[in-house]
Amino acid sequence: MQPAFIFTRPQTPEQRAASITKARELLANAERVLIGAGAGLSTAAGHDYGGQRFKETFPAFIKNYGITDMYSGGFYPYPTEEEKWAYWARQATVNCLGEDALPLYRELFEWAKKRDYFVVTTNVDLQFEKAGFNPQRIFEPQGSYDTIQCSTGEHGIKNATELFAAIEVDTNKGERTRITDPSLVPMCEVCGSPMEMHLRVDGSFVQDDAWYAAQERYKRFVEEIPEKPTLLLELGVGWNTPVWIRMPFETIARETGSPLVRMNYDEAAVDKSLPKAVAIEGDIAETFPAITQ
Numbered sequence: 001m002q003p004a005f006i007f008t009r010p011q012t013p014e015q016r017a018a019s020i021t022k023a024r025e026l027l028a029n030a031e032r033v034l035i036g037a038g039a040g041l042s043t044a045a046g047h048d049y050g051g052q053r054f055k056e057t058f059p060a061f062i063k064n065y066g067i068t069d070m071y072s073g074g075f076y077p078y079p080t081e082e083e084k085w086a087y088w089a090r091q092a093t094v095n096c097l098g099e100d101a102l103p104l105y106r107e108l109f110e111w112a113k114k115r116d117y118f119v120v121t122t123n124v125d126l127q128f129e130k131a132g133f134n135p136q137r138i139f140e141p142q143g144s145y146d147t148i149q150c151s152t153g154e155h156g157i158k159n160a161t162e163l164f165a166a167i168e169v170d171t172n173k174g175e176r177t178r179i180t181d182p183s184l185v186p187m188c189e190v191c192g193s194p195m196e197m198h199l200r201v202d203g204s205f206v207q208d209d210a211w212y213a214a215q216e217r218y219k220r221f222v223e224e225i226p227e228k229p230t231l232l233l234e235l236g237v238g239w240n241t242p243v244w245i246r247m248p249f250e251t252i253a254r255e256t257g258s259p260l261v262r263m264n265y266d267e268a269a270v271d272k273s274l275p276k277a278v279a280i281e282g283d284i285a286e287t288f289p290a291i292t293q
Contacts, residue, residue, distance in 0.1 A: 011268070011279070022278050024290075024291045030231035030233075031115055033117050033233050035117060035118070035119045036120050036232070036235065038241075038245060039122070040238060041121075043236065043265075046102050050069035054069055058070070058090065058094075060176065064177050082178045086167060086171045086177050089167035090168070090174035092160070096145035097165070101130035101131040101132070104285050104288065108131065119139070120218055121138065124144045124145050126144055145199075146159055147198035148196065148198055149195065149198040149204075149206045150188035150195060152191065152193050153205065153206055156208055157198045160186070170184055232259065234262045235264075235288075238264065239267065250277075257276065258276070260276065264280075265283060
């Protein structure tokens with residue numbers, strides 16, 4: 001009979017209880033941890049991109065464009081650059097620049113700070129930095145909400161924190177869906193092309209020196225795993241971009257024999273070939289505190 005902490009969906013209450021017990025033991029004894037975090041972690045922490053939160057923060061955009069959530073809103077074909085950047089300034093502010101660290105991320109840091117840790121995350125909301133994690137121990141391969149880039153992908157990235165704050169003032173926090181001051185529309189200072197969010201959506205995504213340096217630090221941390229026993233803690237990673245965390249974590253677990261704890265709302269099942277893997281379905285905001293008590 002296979003261990004209770006390896007399961008095929010849906011997870012039974014008995015399997016979940018056994019998984020929590022095993023995960024509690026692994027986290028308590030871990031001196032070194034590689035944290036992989038996806039959108040599910042931020043959703044559990046309170047970053048719901050739809051529902052009531054979306055309705056309360058984007059009413060004018062819903063009315064004018066019929067967008068149904070923040071994610072799809074990012075792909076809407078806005079007629080003008082003034083409208084596009086009014087939207088992105090609102091989204092970056094609501095999900096990143098206008099808020100402090102969320103409680104779940106603070107709890108995660110309180111546990112991790114006592115250990116040798118590294119974080120790889122596809123989230124772009126800077127919650128790890130806000131919670132206190134060392135930026136030198138974080139790799140964000142998908143970009144972040146506080147940066148923009150030339151649409152050609154050839155002229156680096158630029159911090160947009162002050163720009164987005166100015167746009168929010170111009171649009172009265174998204175009450176208007178179009179920038180009135182044309183000087184606030186960002187254009188590439190090198191070639192004059194339109195700017196885009198520095199978020200990975202296609203091959204034009206800029207990987208600058210800082211990006212490669214962070215990747216190298218992540219690589220070195222992983223390379224040390226065979227000599228330094230490490231827990232792999234995967235939080236809220238689904239199948240949207242599995243090549244960055246979900247699949248590599250399984251490979252690392254398989255090749256090094258490291259224990260893998262995978263927590264996700266409904267996609268936590270692990271491969272049976274990973275005997276040290278622990279899978280836990282459910283709300284991470286409820287489960288993580290229970291495991292670290």
